[in-house]
Structure formats: C-alpha cells, structure tokens
Amino acid sequence: MNRPQYSSAEKQDNSRYIAYRFYTETIEVNRMSALAFFEAGESFYKGKRFFWQNPEKTFTLVGLGHAHVLTGANHQGRFEDVKSNWQSLCKQIVNEEHFIEPILFGGFSFDPLNKSKSIWREFPEAYFAVPTFQLVIKNDRAYISIHLITKKEDTFPEFEALRKERDKLIHAAQVSEPLTYKKPEVTGREELKKASYLSSIDKVTGVIKAKQADKVVIARVLRLDFDKSLSASSALYQVSKEQPESFLFGLEAEEQFFFGATPERLVKVEDRQALSTCLAGSTPRGKTVEKDNELGNELLNDRKNRSEHQYVVDMISKVFAAHCREQFVPKKPKLMKVRDIQHLYTPVEGELKQGSNLIDLVRDLHPTPALGGEPRQSALSLIRQYETMNRGFYAAPIGWIDAKGDGEFAVAIRSALLDGKEAYLYAGGGIVEDSTPESEYAETWVKFRPMLRALGGQLSDES
Numbered sequence: 001m002n003r004p005q006y007s008s009a010e011k012q013d014n015s016r017y018i019a020y021r022f023y024t025e026t027i028e029v030n031r032m033s034a035l036a037f038f039e040a041g042e043s044f045y046k047g048k049r050f051f052w053q054n055p056e057k058t059f060t061l062v063g064l065g066h067a068h069v070l071t072g073a074n075h076q077g078r079f080e081d082v083k084s085n086w087q088s089l090c091k092q093i094v095n096e097e098h099f100i101e102p103i104l105f106g107g108f109s110f111d112p113l114n115k116s117k118s119i120w121r122e123f124p125e126a127y128f129a130v131p132t133f134q135l136v137i138k139n140d141r142a143y144i145s146i147h148l149i150t151k152k153e154d155t156f157p158e159f160e161a162l163r164k165e166r167d168k169l170i171h172a173a174q175v176s177e178p179l180t181y182k183k184p185e186v187t188g189r190e191e192l193k194k195a196s197y198l199s200s201i202d203k204v205t206g207v208i209k210a211k212q213a214d215k216v217v218i219a220r221v222l223r224l225d226f227d228k229s230l231s232a233s234s235a236l237y238q239v240s241k242e243q244p245e246s247f248l249f250g251l252e253a254e255e256q257f258f259f260g261a262t263p264e265r266l267v268k269v270e271d272r273q274a275l276s277t278c279l280a281g282s283t284p285r286g287k288t289v290e291k292d293n294e295l296g297n298e299l300l301n302d303r304k305n306r307s308e309h310q311y312v313v314d315m316i317s318k319v320f321a322a323h324c325r326e327q328f329v330p331k332k333p334k335l336m337k338v339r340d341i342q343h344l345y346t347p348v349e350g351e352l353k354q355g356s357n358l359i360d361l362v363r364d365l366h367p368t369p370a371l372g373g374e375p376r377q378s379a380l381s382l383i384r385q386y387e388t389m390n391r392g393f394y395a396a397p398i399g400w401i402d403a404k405g406d407g408e409f410a411v412a413i414r415s416a417l418l419d420g421k422e423a424y425l426y427a428g429g430g431i432v433e434d435s436t437p438e439s440e441y442a443e444t445w446v447k448f449r450p451m452l453r454a455l456g457g458q459l460s461d462e463s
Contacts, residue, residue: 019151022092023159026100026145032173034060035240037135038250039179039233040172041065050105050129051236051250051259052400054408059138061400063105063131064169067147070104072126075112079363082126086359089130089149090403100136100143104128107251107258107398107412110367110391114384119417119424120392122253133166144170181234183456188225193388200386201437207382208433215311216373216382218440219428221389222448224457226421232257235418238454245338246450247410249398258393260415261450263338266365266397268408269358274324274350276361279336279411280312280370280430281305281344284446296335296342308430309333309344311369315376316348319364324350340449357405362397370430371395371411392417394426416451425451 038051041064052061070085072078086104093102106128109120134145146162148155191197197220204216236250236259243261250259265277283299286292299305313329320327327350336345373379394417399409417424427447429440452458 020089020092021150021152021155022089022094022102023148023150023155024093024095024102024145025159025163026143029142029144029170030174031137031140031142032135032170034062034135034137035233035236036173036176036179037062037064037169038236040169040176041133042231042233045132046232047252047254048129049232049250049252050131051248052105053240053248055245055247055263059408060136061103061105062135063103063129063133065132066129067132068130068149070106070126070128071124072108073124075125078108078112078126079359082128083357083359086128086401093403100138100145101402101404101406102130102145102147103134103136103400103402103407104130105251105400107393108362108366108396109393110371110396111380111384113380114390116384116387116390118390118392119419120256120390122256123258123393127251127253132162133169179233179237181231181237183238183454184226184230184234186224186455186457187227189457190223190225192221192223194220196388198437198441200388201431201435201440204382204386204431205433205435208431213378213382214374214432215308215369216379216386216431217369217371217395217428218383218387218431219389219391219395219426220444222425222427222452224423224425224452224455226423229420230418230423230455232259232418235259235416235454239451242454243339243414243450246414249410249412251393251398255420257418258398258412258415259418260412261454262410262413262415263336263341263343264370264411264413266368266399266409266411267358267361269352269361270406272352274320274352274358274361276316276320276348276365278309278312278316278333278346278348278368278370279343280368281309281333282341282443282446285337285340285342292337292342296337299342299344300333300335304432304434305344306333308369308432309346311374313346313348315369315374316365319361320348320350322364323353323356323361325353326350341446358401358407358409362399362409366397367395368411371413371428373430391426395428414447414450416455423451423455425455
C-alpha cells in the first residue's frame, strides 16, 4: 500500500459533526502462534488487548492497542449506540483490500440496572475496541492489519510508524521461543456470601411456587488468591490447554482481564445467515464411557432440565422469527459434551431480514432464559433482588463484528476476572419450582471446574 488515500465523512454525535478517517492496511504473513502475537504486545499494549478463538479453530482473532473505543453509558440504548457508531465508522474506511475486514471486538455487561457494588471497575456497560493491530488466522492463513482512526489531515508519518511497529510485533511473535506457563499456585480460596446464596435459592423457589416467575438463574462468585499477579497470557495458555473445544476469549480493560472458555454461542452471522445455540440443562461427565452415557441419557430424559432447555428454545426461536425470513429448529435436543460437563443442545438457524443485523440479534437474545430466566423482565428483577453480587460481564454477550456485519458472539460463562493477585470465578444455575439449595450448590461446583482447574485450584474430588 502506498501513501494512504484521504477521504472523510461526517456523522452526528451529541449534536456535533465529527469528521473521522479510518485507514486500514492488511498483509498476509506466515502462520504464527496467536498467543505469541498477544504476548508480543504486552510491553506497549497491556491493558488494551483481546483474544478470540472459535471451537473449530477455523477463526482466531487477536487485537493489540486501541485505534478507537466505543463505550455505552446509556443503558437503554447501549446496543443501538454500538451498532450505529460502528456503522458510521465503517462508512469512512479507506481500504484497498477486502478479503479481511476491520473488526470491532468487545462485550456488554449483564445488567446495567444492577446497582450492587461491583468489582468490575474498569469495564463500562458496553466496551468495544477497534485494535491498532489486528491478527486474523482464518482457515490456516494469517493476516495482520493496521487500523488508524483519526481526525488529522496528514497521517502519513503516523502510518509509517505503525508499519514499523507492526513489523517488530511480527518478528517478535515469529522468532521468540513458544512460552509455556506453570499453573499458578492458589494461596487462598473463599466462597463469597455463600450463606446468602443458599438462602436466595429458598427465597427464589418460593417466588416461583407463587407463580411470579417460571425460572430464575441465580449465580455466585468464588475468589482465588495468589502470591503474585497473574498474566493474561498465562491465563489464556492454561485455559486453551484445559478447554480446547470451547470458545476461548480474553478482554483487557486496563489492569483487569476477563477471560473464559465458554461452550455457548449466543449468535453467529455470516453472509446474512444467522445461527444460535440453545444450551441449557447440564450434568457432569462420567469417569467411564458407561457412566458418561448413563448420565447423558438421564439428562435427555430429565423433566427439570428438558423444561429449562425448552424455555431457551422457545425464546430464541421467537427472536429469530422477528429478525429472519425463515428459521429451522430441530424438534429434540442433542448432547454437547465438553471436558467437564455435558449439556442439552439445540441449534436454531435463519436468514436475516433486511434491516436486521448481528447487534440487533445480540440485543434481543440477551439474556436467554439459560442465564436470566423466564419471563425475562421478572427474572431480571428477581436477580437484582436476591443475587448476592454484580455479575459485570459474566453471562453477558462477548464477541466481534466486522465491517460487513459478519461476526459472532458467545455467552461469557465458564469465565473469570483477573484483578492483580485475585481471580473471581462465576457460576450459576436455573432455579425452578423443585430446586433445592443443595443440588444447585453442587451444580455450581461442576461449572466452576474449568476455570478452577485452569487457575491451579482443585475441587474436593480431584487429587
């Protein structure tokens, strides 16, 4: 690419017209480790990085630096703000290549109306970034893009400096020895507000028996302590080894890092074709094939879990009916088996109508009954009343959208927030009429297991 071409467009923002220019350049590079590229950015871009990999390993995304950040303080319009601002920026792209699009990555908080004290001090209600340097590994080919979003007239010197920085990052990622990390040593573990959590199960069950809701998801938090701060690269390395069959994600916000390995896709859009995953109802894996099959068959025939699952199928199908020309929904769920847990699983597919896009689907799908409850607003009100914490980005949408409108969002479960020498792990379960505190408490330990193991902790049944 020669000297960047100059063009400008204006958009209205808070009654002001602001002219941005969005320059992007992409080169293909030899295949490299995505984690090595993430590590290469630690010195200069720590606190401004992200990581994403789909379960099939056909799409990996790493971002270093912030070319532009979109946040949302307006809780009623945060989805619309991100959608409209991203579309406005995309209209201003100067790009000679079209095989790799600029990508916006980030997420939304679970519930902006929850006013409980929060440890998520660096994460606003919506937090998205266009990276300065973007690595995409797609179908075994690797591409690195530079993004520069500016109001300046003369950007050639700045873009040249970014090219030099890009080359240094590529060199560092390609020639450095692949790092391996020992699992961290947990020095302390505390179940925060355990008694309040157990009490909330009884209270919510009573509310459901009184027909004020059908299902409410109640979560809790586990804090791990360490003798030194954990690095984001170490966390990603460990979780990629422990849960390779899940969506892997990581998002930095200054000194805090939210990461996880979630099995649950919220929604994917590619060439106007939308796909969502209904994932609700779970049971542990068996220690033998015979026990594993026995547990799976019990799950497929369990009334409580099938009922929970159907709530999700019905809700997602309704959203797809509003945004898609037609939809396809299998009549019965299958089993999705990951390392520690097996879930009931039903895919829902459809072709988007004109006027609807990925962010619209994210807005209307969140939260699904699997993470909120049913009916939605009643469940959210009860979560605010009885849950003992602020979820932050736990159980919320996290993912990416490109300039064409293609992208994918997952539900940020099986996740943890790193904050210095502490890690906060989250897990929850769907409360229905016949739920008991004992069974729900046990279920959360199964769901804690992936992050607990990745961070060096152990359950009582593990040596």
